Amino acid sequence: MARDYFDGKELPEGLKAMGDYFAVVPDDNASWCECDRCREVLAISRQDKRGEGFFSNASSSYYIFNFVNQVAKEVRKTHPDKFVAALAYASYAYPPKSLKLEPNVSVAPCLHTCYGYDKKTFANDMALYNSWLADKGRRIYLWNYFHHPMEPAIIGKWNCFPCFMPDVISREVKRYHKDGVRGVFLCGIGTQLDYYLYMQTAFNVETDYKKLVSEFFSRYFGAASEPMKRFYYRISEINREEGVVGTTREVSWLRLGTEERMKELGGYVEKAVTLVTTDLERKRVDTWKKGVWEYMKTGRDQFRAK
Ligand SMILES: [Zn+2]
Structure with missing residues (x-):
């Protein structure tokens, strides 16, 4: 399907691709295949305890990126200048151990920017972010969450105490610029001024938030x-x-x-x-x-x- 897309054929419904990137990302759950082969790979995957207890961890990293990598390997044979785009999310947030990723895999770690004042969650996000950055030359994009606290409040039909965080947004966008992050996707419910500050800092990294x-x-x-x-x-x-x-x-x-x-x-x-x-x-x-x-x-x- 990736080859077809890069050859100019129409993308089947449900798949995502744009420009030089073809996305290989599972649905938003962890109901993995239960066949013998998958169980075997998952058992290796689950030995990785990084991020244990956090939403973002490594327990499926080897399983998912092993698959992503095999697609990338094939695509590279026929389309060496094209990319397979992966997310680093939830149980596959950390880079896989003992697996050398193909150079044509781009990755977007999913970071809980909205937890900027929650030191433990933020430290875990920084750990996974930094382990992706350590993979020199890798094309890094980001998925930035701005969904909490509003999302659980909306789903649960109650009203939350809001959060604004100009200092965090300013610091983080500057960090992404310094680290060579190539693009971001803003996910969730941003507020008027905080999103404006995010974009202004992205346009001009010298922006002084105060x-x-x-x-x-x-x-x-x-x-x-x-x-x-x-x-x-x-x-x-x-x-x-x-x-x-x-x-x-x-x-x-x-x-x-x-x-x-x-x-x-x-x-x-x-x-x-x-x-x-x-x-x-x-x-x-x-x-x-x-x-x-x-x-x-x-x-x-x-x-x-x-
Ligand atoms: Zn399977």
């Missing part, structure tokens, strides 16, 4: 910018201080959004409402008031009622 954040607040909220900026940074600081993101109701409303902090945060929004001088500023403050602050307040009220 300056950019200040510019955003003064140009967007005008007379109401100071308390809105405080509101934004305070939410970020709270997540950083606690070292967690609000992925469960309990973490959101017992650890992060405590009564005292909610009182403080509400104060900034109320202050901003009194400072607006134009209709546009009022509308913009109202967007954050409804979209962020009242969403949070409802989340805490519902948690307490429960």
Whole structure:
């Protein structure tokens, strides 16, 4: 199928390919084949304990990349300038041990950028990221998660304590640039300013996040910018201080959004409402008031009622 695609034939439905890249990525589950041969390869794979206990680990790395590699080997015989694109994800997040990957395999490690304040998860992601980088000359792309804490909240129909993380985004995009990462896919629910900061830093790696954040607040909220900026940074600081993101109701409303902090945060929004001088500023403050602050307040009220 990869050869057909590179020869210009139409891609069968369900497969992904673009330009010089043909993707070889399993469906999003770990229900692997149970035939004797696969069991044998999986047994080798599962001896690799890197990342054990984390979402991103190595238990299927040898199994998946052994397959990817065989496809790449074949494709290379007929199409030496084309690539087989793999993800490094979940149970196959770490590079396989005792397997030399073909040069025409490109890899996109999946990193939980949204866990930037969660030291343990982040350290595991950095370990797998760095082991991919150690494979010199390998074409590296990234899948960046921005799905938590919102995704579990949406699925579970509850409201979470949000997370903003301008310092993490700035630091990480600069790291990707330094490491020669060739491209990124942003997955999940990014917020207005954080995604803007991500893209601006990607366009110009010298971007100073504090300056950019200040510019955003003064140009967007005008007379109401100071308390809105405080509101934004305070939410970020709270997540950083606690070292967690609000992925469960309990973490959101017992650890992060405590009564005292909610009182403080509400104060900034109320202050901003009194400072607006134009209709546009009022509308913009109202967007954050409804979209962020009242969403949070409802989340805490519902948690307490429960
Ligand atoms: Zn099998």
